[in-house]
Amino acid sequence: MRNMNFERTDFVSIPVQDMERAKAFYRDVLGMDSPDWDAGWPEIETGNVSLYLVDPSVRGVDFAPHKVEVALRVPDVPEAKRELEAKGVEFSGEHDTGVCKMAFFEDSEGNALMLHRRYAP
Numbered sequence: 001m002r003n004m005n006f007e008r009t010d011f012v013s014i015p016v017q018d019m020e021r022a023k024a025f026y027r028d029v030l031g032m033d034s035p036d037w038d039a040g041w042p043e044i045e046t047g048n049v050s051l052y053l054v055d056p057s058v059r060g061v062d063f064a065p066h067k068v069e070v071a072l073r074v075p076d077v078p079e080a081k082r083e084l085e086a087k088g089v090e091f092s093g094e095h096d097t098g099v100c101k102m103a104f105f106e107d108s109e110g111n112a113l114m115l116h117r118r119y120a121p
Contacts, residue, residue: 008049010049011043012050013051013052013054014051014070014107014109015056015064015065015109016063017063018109019055022109025107025108026053029087029088029108030072032044032045032046032051033045041055066112069112069113070114071102071116072116073117074117078101078103090105091104098120099119100118100119100120101115101117102114102115103115
């Protein structure tokens with residue numbers, strides 16, 4: 001059997017229950033950009049892979065938030081954490097592996113997110 005030729009990951013779907021609340025969180029709290037916040041499924045550009053805010057009920061699927069983190073790379077985890085805390089974001093923990101720093105939180109819909117920065121090879 002031959003291997004499939006997957007070129008890249010184009011996007012990750014982020015399930016939402018309240019689209020307006022989710023758009024406000026990603027736009028106003030995280031400061032992310034979308035070419036069209038008014039689209040039915042807004043695409044958020046992150047530099048290497050897009051995030052799509054998706055209401056799963058549109059496809060007849062029950063809402064369930066992601067419980068395994070989407071890692072969002074930032075230049076400085078402690079600084080980004082301070083900025084988000086000032087905007088009311090609550091963090092559930094931090095971890096330094098000796099290779100990377102991480103800080104864990106959830107979006108407005110209960111999806112697990114992480115601030116991440118690798119600092120060693």
